[in-house]
Structure formats: C-alpha cells, structure tokens
Amino acid sequence: MTRHDALIRVIEALHAEIAALKTNDVAALERATREKLIGIEAVGAANDDDPALSGELRALAEEAHRLNESCRIYVNLMAANVRRRLTALTGNDLPSYRPGLAGGYG
Template sequence: MTRRDGLIRVIDSLHAEIAAMRANDVTALDRATREKLVAIEQLGAVAGGGLEPDVRELAEEAQRLNETARIYVNLLAANVRRRLQMLAGDAGGYRPNGRVAAYG
C-alpha cells in the first residue's frame, strides 16, 4: 500500500463516519470507525520520506475531515448531556427549585 492509497482509505472512512453520525446510524459508525483505525494503522506502517504535493493535499483533507468528525462528536455529546439533564429535571443547568446546579 502507498501513502496515497492509505490516505484515500482514511478519507473514505472519515466520510462514512460523518455520514453515519448525521444519520444516527450506530452500526455504520462503528464499522466506519473500525475501518478508519485499520487504515491509519496500515498507513503508519508505510515507510517513506517526504510527501509529494498530491499526497500532502490528501493528508490535509484527512485532517479537515477529522476536525469535522470531531465537531460532530462534540455536538452529539452535548445533545446527550442536554437530554440527560432534562430527564434528571436539570434542564439548562438549573434545578426546579431555582438554584444553579453544581458541576464537578
């Protein structure tokens, strides 16, 4: 496998992860994440010196997609936290008695 091939696999996996998060498809997210981790591991085993311009562009695209995936994860986590707070009667960080909830 070349660096170019490995980066393309990582990029495809990141696209699949983002699509799965958008669709709330846990099975697809698990599959895409496993594929991404395998691709990254294989990419790490590729020996070589500097990056050619097209490979550098692929690496930069992978970094942008990874940042997008990170943002989605943070949004999903915030939504889960908000829902849990609502279920616990702690919507918005305020208790029903009007006192601000303490967070540790």
C-alpha cells in the same frame, strides 16, 4: 499499500463516519471507525517516500485532518445535546462531576 492509497482509505472511512453520525447508525459508525484505524495504520506502515507525491500526499493528509475535525465537532455537539436533554428530563441543574472539587475523605 502505498501512503496515497492508505490516505484515500482513511478519507473514505471518515466520510462513512460522518454519514453514520448523521443517521445515528452505530453499526455503520463502528465499521467506519475500524476502517479508519486500519487506514491510519497503513499510512504509518507505508514506506514509499516518493518526493513526487509529497504535495498530493500533503493535500490528502490535510483533507483527512479536516474531515476528522468535522467528526470531532459533530460528536461534541451530539454530547452537548445529550447533556442538555438529560438535564431537561431530570430537572437537575447540578454541575457535572469534577473529581477533586467535591471534597474528599480526610
């Protein structure tokens, strides 16, 4: 598999990850993440250093990076929503656990 093909695979998997995140489809998210990781390994394993493709490869890599950042932001927003809902449900406004700050044994 060429780097170009592997990057296309990563981009397609990232689109699938975003769709799965939006619909809360855990099975689809697992599939998309597995495909993304396989694609990333293929990018690293490819050794087709054709300089003619370097500009196109850079553009594909930038697109993959942008999509990955979108996934990261979406996951962080979902985590914040869960945290906020749990706080509202429990009525517990205690700060999050932070190791080493709550006192120690001694």
